[in-house]
Amino acid sequence: MTFAASERAALGGLLLELGPDAPTLCAGWTTKDMAVHLLLRETRPDAVPGMFLPAFRAHLRSVSDEIGSRSHGEIVRRWMAGPPKFSPVRFLDAQLNAGEHFIHHEDVRRARPGWRPRRFSPEDENVLSGVLRRMGVRLLRNSELPVIVDPDGAPSFVGVDRRGVVRSGSDVIRVSGPVGEILLFCFGREEVDVTVSGDADRLRFARI
Structure with a gap:
C-alpha cells in the first residue's frame, strides 16, 4: 500500500x-x-x-x-x-x-486536544521529504527573506532565495524539524512542532 x-x-x-x-x-x-x-x-x-x-x-x-x-x-x-x-x-x-x-x-x-506528531517509517519519511522538496519552493516563494529548510534526517535545501543569500548571512530564515512538521508549517498550519530562526515575521506563505 x-x-x-x-x-x-x-x-x-x-x-x-x-x-x-x-x-x-x-x-x-x-x-x-x-x-x-x-x-x-x-x-x-x-x-x-x-x-x-x-x-x-x-x-x-x-x-x-x-x-x-x-x-x-x-x-x-x-x-x-x-x-x-x-x-x-x-x-x-x-x-x-x-x-x-x-x-x-x-x-x-490536530483539531482535537492531546495530539502528538506521528512517527513514520523511513519509506514514508522519504515520500514526505519528496513532497516537501517539490512543494516547499512554491509555498515559500512569497517570503521576504531567503528561507533554508532543514528537515531532520534529510538534506537541507533553499526554499526561497530572492536575494542570493544561501546558507549564510544574517538575513536568512531557517526552518528545522521533522519532515512532516515542516511540510505542515509550509502549508500554513500553526499546530506544528518546528523551530524557526531568523525574522519569522517576514516569512510569507503562498497559496497553491
Whole structure:
C-alpha cells in the first residue's frame, strides 16, 4: 500500500469515527466539509477551478452543496473507495495525493486536544521529504527573506532565495524539524512542532 493509500484509509476511518460535525484545522470546515472537499476534488474536475478562480466559485458552491446533501457516511465511504475507475487520478494517486491526504489527516487529528506528531517509517519519511522538496519552493516563494529548510534526517535545501543569500548571512530564515512538521508549517498550519530562526515575521506563505 502506498503512503497516499494508507493515509486515505486512516483519514477516512477517522472521519467516520468523528462524524460530520467535528472541527478541523481548516478555518470554518467541519469534518463533513472536509469530506465534501476530498470527494469533489477527485470526482468533479469541472468544479475544481472554483478552488482557485473567483469566476468559477458559484459552480464550486453548487457542486459542493450537491455532494453535501448526501449523508456524511456515504460521502466518506465513496471517497475511501478511491477515484473513479478511468480517472487519471486513480493512476497517479501515489504522486498526487501523498501530501493532500497527509495534510488533511493532520487537519483532523490536530483539531482535537492531546495530539502528538506521528512517527513514520523511513519509506514514508522519504515520500514526505519528496513532497516537501517539490512543494516547499512554491509555498515559500512569497517570503521576504531567503528561507533554508532543514528537515531532520534529510538534506537541507533553499526554499526561497530572492536575494542570493544561501546558507549564510544574517538575513536568512531557517526552518528545522521533522519532515512532516515542516511540510505542515509550509502549508500554513500553526499546530506544528518546528523551530524557526531568523525574522519569522517576514516569512510569507503562498497559496497553491
